[in-house]
Amino acid sequence: MSIMTYRQALRDTLRTEMRRDPDVLLLGEEIGVFEGSYKITAGLLAEFGEKRVRDTPIAEEGFTGAAIGAAMLGLRPVVEIMTINFSLLALDQIVNHAAKIYGMFGGQARVPLVIRTPGGGGQQLGATHSQNIELYYAFVPGMKVVAPSNPADAKSLLLAAIRDDDPVLFLENLALYNAKGEVPDDDTPGEIGRAAVTRPGRDITVVAYSRMAAVALTVAERMAQTDGIDIEVVDLRSLRPLDRETVVDSVRRTHCAVVLEDDWLTYGIGAEIAATISDGAFDWLDAPVRRVAMAEVPLPYAKTLETAALPSADDVTTAIRQTLASVGRRAGKDIP
């Protein structure tokens, strides 16, 4: 075990995989000489050279598509899209090509591609640079979408993504890059398609992923002290495939749930989780599933407005209290 940041875990994993497999190469804007907009690729150009750490022109459709084509011939490209907002420029290549090529040709061509890209607001980057649109990719069969919330998962899921023969969208988050945590020293890949109960609890299930899964843990620890309640946190980790069983199993035990997401509420990932709970745990539920999500506005620049629009730990705390209060339950036992 070592303590390191999410950023360091990503960088070390890229280095490990590039040393292990000469077919792994990196493509993206400013990843080489500039060392990455968020410095994930710092030092990699110096070690591996321009052939394997390739600065691209600002042409998301072109270089993402080129990575798909290279993957079809057996390379294992890892593309960095500077933020997920810019992935919209590559939408056709990701949705109509990366996700389709294996199925559309009857399994004859594989696309072992990773697209690393951060989502997240809160940096005063305004409406076009603060979105959480992982849903667009999680919607599409053929894609795999993972969203690690801590340095250990960042490592294990990146290992899994690079070694996987399918296109994987690897969602990072601007607010997580400096988050620290324990990271195992061994290079065992994680399992795409599995959620984790990151904190067992009896009173209520909180379902989240990426940044909000980290927020959920913080809130759970705090509310254990302030409210004396025992929160179970389910970290989805994988948005496609979605581990519905783990979510439903948790809610069947706790009988109520709050779902957290950094994206917009309407049609969002939380809606899918709420529907899943309705399908699988209807008879076990004591309260409607509550969702905490971003306000439905283009995210403003001004700090006051931006802060108000983004889901916070306080928003989560309130939602949990209200959900428990609505069924007269608190601190692990029914209120008479």
Next chain:
Amino acid sequence: MAKRRPTVREPRGQHGPAGEDAATDGGQRREFYRRMVFIRRFEERAARAYTQAEIGGYCHLNLGEEATVVGLMSALEQTDYLFTNYREHGYALARGVAAGRVMAELYGRRDGVSKGWGGSMHLFDGNARLLGGYGIVGGQLPLATGAALAIDYRGGDEAVACVMGDGTTNIGAFHESLNIAALWNLPVVYVVVNNGLGMGTTVEKASGEPELHRKAASYRMSSARVDGNDPVAVREAMLSALASARSGRPFLLEAVSSRLKGHSVVDPAKYRTREEVEALRTSDPVAALAFRLRDEGELTDEAIAEIDAEATSAVAAAVAFAEASPAPSVDTLFDYTYATPVPNDSRRLPGQPLFEPAPLPRIGADR
């Protein structure tokens, strides 16, 4: 990089043996003629099957482009890669894919080249290095560029041919791809098959630079325009383009021909005048080559009739193969979502619930 001896490709499909006399000039053209007639008959038969509802979806034909298709494919080495758009039946045939497997794909059958998953627009055959017909205009360009990147990365001497229509030169992916190929010196030839029309819109109405090969100048890329009705000229132009690509200089080749029919089988092409339609008939590359070969004494009327009969019977065999091939079984529906198996991959049919319903409470039981 060393260029291997240019040879006429040996067809591996059902469209007859390679010309035994392909070594001579006349022999080469006779062989080209055979292949062009075969594509012509295949496409005509596909059109018929489409109107009989044996073929579904969209169906775009290479009618009028046979000389371009055959000339281009004859210039490729066996190891070269091909990416095309959705108008690609002829390319698959000329690349040596068995006609029965192409027809079976159009029929949506299990023995189709894409196992019935692709249809007319999405033919794929790894052995023939046909890495896909693509239905989205411009979609194949970044992919082809990336395939060339992979070749370059591994130091191979293969090249990539990326075929597109004239309309594609106006889309962003075209420019992003040419730019990247030029920057990275990738072994790829972009081929614009200019038939003058993107669906019903003329090149002049759609492109600020209607001499499409000139667009390469923006990327300091070499380019050329060739008469797409002359298979020998197309072959020669493509050989030069491929030599350039193999030496690290990507190339844009424009082949100008005509689309004999509408955009797809269902398009009556009402946007064309009677005069245009007449002119098309006289510029038909298959007929033109037949006349020329006969005038030059390379083919007799009997030989022309024989080539036609051979093609017709090979196409009939392809249809029989397609008809005999079973439809894909529904229990294979979830076989091709992911190449690497993954937990929680959904295998739910539309009417199935996500979870088994909870047991009903017993009637009369205390609650």
